[in-house]
Amino acid sequence: MELLINDNFRAQLQTEIEFIDFIVNSILYKKCNNGSNKYILQSLKTGSNLLTGVKNNLAVDYLFEQLCLSNDPYIRKQAVDLIYHFKEKRTAIEALLFLIHDTDDIVFLPAIKASGDLKIIEALDHLMPLIGYPSEFFEIGTRLPVGLGHAYVAAAMEAILGTNDPSIIKQLEKTYLETGKLYLDANENENINNNTIDEYPELEGMVFIPEGKFLMGVNEDKIVNHRLSHSNATPMKEEYLAPYYIDKYPVTNAEYDIFVEDIKINGDRHFRHPDQPEDKNHTRNTIYDDRFKPDHPVTGVDWYDAYAYAKWSGKDLPTEKQWEKAARGTDGRLYPWGDDFNINYVNCLLGSDKTDITLTEWRHCLCETSNILPGKSTTYSIDKIKENISPYGVVGMVGNCWEYTKTNYYTKEDLDPQFKGLDVSEFLQDRDGYPVIKGGAWSSVSDMVSTWFRGKDLLTDRHCEIGFRCVKNIQ
Template structure:
C-alpha cells in the first residue's frame, strides 16, 4: 500500500494539541511502514518539499534510520543540511555525523569552512551558534580526525576526484584575437554631472581611481561566427558544464536574432543573447564576462578619456544613431525618441557593422568598437557594483523584473544611442533575461603573472 504524508493545510488546521499528537502519530507511521521504494520516495519528497518543517524533520530522521544505504536517501539528507529552518538542518547534520556520510563533507564545508583551518589552535574565530558547532563536530566525525595536518591530507584525498574533474573541464583560452590590458591604476567614472539635452545625469558615477591586475580582453565583440562554434559545442552535449547554476531549465543558448537577416552576418557581433548566454559562452571560451571596471579600463586606458580614441566625438569612428539611421541627427531626447519609435523590422536597413569595423576608433590597447555598434554585457550588478549573483531559477521575468539583483551593467552604447551614451564611463543597465538586437558582449581572460 502506498503511504502518503499528511498535507500541510490539514496540519495547519489543527490546534496545538492536535498538531503535536498528529506529529507523534506520523513518527510511528513512518517507522512502522514496510521499507518499500515507494515509502523511500515519499520520504525523500517530504524532506525537500513539504511545507511543514516538522514533517521535513521527521522525514530526515526516518530516511537516516531506514534507508541509510540508499544513494537517493543519502542525497536527500545531505540536501537537508541547508534547510532554511534550523532544526531541520540540525537534524540532517546530526544524521550525516551519525552515519559518517562522506558525501556530506562538501555540504558541511559550505557552512563552516575547511576543517583543516578551523581545527588549528591559533585559527581566529568567533563564538558560534548551534548549527556551526554541530557542523564542525560532524566534519571531524566524517573525516575521523581533529589534527589539522591530517585533516588537510584527508581533504585533498577526499576531493581529488572532483579537482581532477574540474581540471579536465578547464578550457585554455585562445588569445590570438585578444589584447593585453596591463595592470595598475586607472581613472573610472564620469567627468561631468550636467543633465544636458539628452537628460543624462551621471552624478551617481563620480570620478575615482581603480586598481586592477593585468588581463586580456577580446579585441572585438563576440561575432556570430565565433558564437556559432559555441552553439555547436552546446548541441553536442555537456552544456551544463558551462551553464550558470541559476540558468533557466531547458535553455539552449540560441540567440533571438540568429535568423534575422539584418544581424546574422558571420562578421557581425552576435546579438539577441541574455546574461546567462554570455556567462556560458565565456566559460566555454576559458574566460569570463568583464567587470564594469575591467571593461572601462580596456576602453579608456589610464588617462580618463571620454571616448576610446580621445576626448572629441567623431561620428566616423563609431556606429551610433547618427550613422545607423541615414540622414538623421537627433539633437535632444525628444528628437531621439521620435526617431526610435519609427524603427521597424526593416528600418534602418543596416543597423550594425562588422565587429572589426572602425579601426581608427580603437581603444588605447587596440580593442575595437568599445563605443557603439552594440551594448556590451558585464558581470557587474548595476545597483551594488558587485558581481552578479542571480537566484531566480524557476521564476518568470515578471516575478523579478523589479529586483535590483536582476540588473547588470551595459557599457559602450549601441546603434540606437546618441554620442553621450557612447562615452567610456556611461552606465547602461538591462534585465539579465532580456535579449535585444542592440546588445552583445566580449570576454576577458586572466593574464599570466610576470614570473610565470
C-alpha cells in the first residue's frame, strides 16, 4: 500500500496551515488597526491573493473554515473572492452555498453572484427558498422583486438556467426537481455508461460510480418472507447521484493500523470530527485478537474512528445512497450478484451454511460468540469470496462486516452529532447519534445481508462486526 500521508504531504500540510494562520491573523484580522479605508481594503485584497497559493486539499478545507466562520463580514467576504480561484475544490462550493445564507449583504450578495458566475446548479436549492421557484419569478406579474437581494438571486438563476424565457424555465425547473439535473441526454441509459466512465481517471484501489438514477429501497412483494422490521426502507424509489469513487474493498486492519501509528506520532488535529471526544484513542479494540487478520476488514472501531481515517486518507465516508448504489447498480437487485440469496457467496450466520436458522437460534448463537470468546468464526479476508461483487465491481458489500455511512438513520440527512463533553448516557436516546450501517456481517442472519436493508448503531459503540470503506466525491 502506498501511503497517502507521507512525510512530504505532512510537511506541506503543516507549512500551509501555519501560513494560513499567519495571513488570517496578521493581515486580515489586523486590518482595522492601521491606515485609511483604502489601505484596509488593499490589505484584504493582498491577503486574499497570498492565500491563493494554498495547494493541499486539507489546508484548503482549513482555509475556508477559518474565513467562513469569522465574525467579521469583511473576512467572510474574502472567502467569496477565493471561491473563484478554488472553484474546482468541493470545499469551495460548500463554502459558497453556506455564504449565500450570510446575514451581511457585503457577503451574501457576492456569494449569490458567484453562484451564477460559476453556474453552480446545486445553488438552485439555496436560491429558490429566497424568492420562490424561477418559473414563478420570471413569469410577468407572478412575483414582485424586493430590492437588491431579489435582483441578485434572479440574475444568478438566469445565469445558471441559461435563459429567462418562462416557458423554457418551466421545463428546466421540472427536470431539475425530478432528477437533480437541468438537462437529460435524449439517449440517457439507465445502465452503466462506459463513455461516462472514460471521462474520469482511474484511482488505485477505487471503483468509479457514474452519475445517474438508481433504485433504492425495496418493495414488499420482493421480500414476502422477511422477518425483520424494514418499513423505513419501503417502498422502492428512484434516486439520482452525481459521480463518485468508492473503495473496491473495505478498509483492512493492516491499513487502519498504519493510520493509528501515524496519528500517534503526528496527531489527528486535521482529520478528527469536530465533535470527537478530546481524549479519543483510535486503536481498534480487536488489535490483540488473532482471529482478526491483517487482510480482514477493520472492525472494533466507532463512527468517529471511521470518519478520521477517511479524512486522513483524503476521502470521506459514503452516504447511504452512495453505498447502496455501489452495492446494487441501477436495477434494484436485492444482492450484489442478483435477486437470489446464495449462502456460498457471503460470510454470515456465524460461518454456518444453514439457511433455515430461526431468529431464536440465531440469538442463542450470538450469546456464545463475541470478540472475547476464542475459536469462533469471525471476519474473512476482504477478497475471499469472489462472487460477492456488485455490478460495478465493488467487492464484499454484504456480509463479513457492517459498514458505516455518514447518513443519519432517522432523518436520512448527513449525521451531525453535537455530543462533545457529554456522557454516553446523555445522548443514548438522541436520534442524532445513530448512523446508518449497511450490508450485514459475519454475525448476521440472511435477512440483514442485502443491498437495501438499513441497520443502525450508536456512533460511539465499537463492535467486532462493524467496519467501513471510503468514497472520493467528484465536483
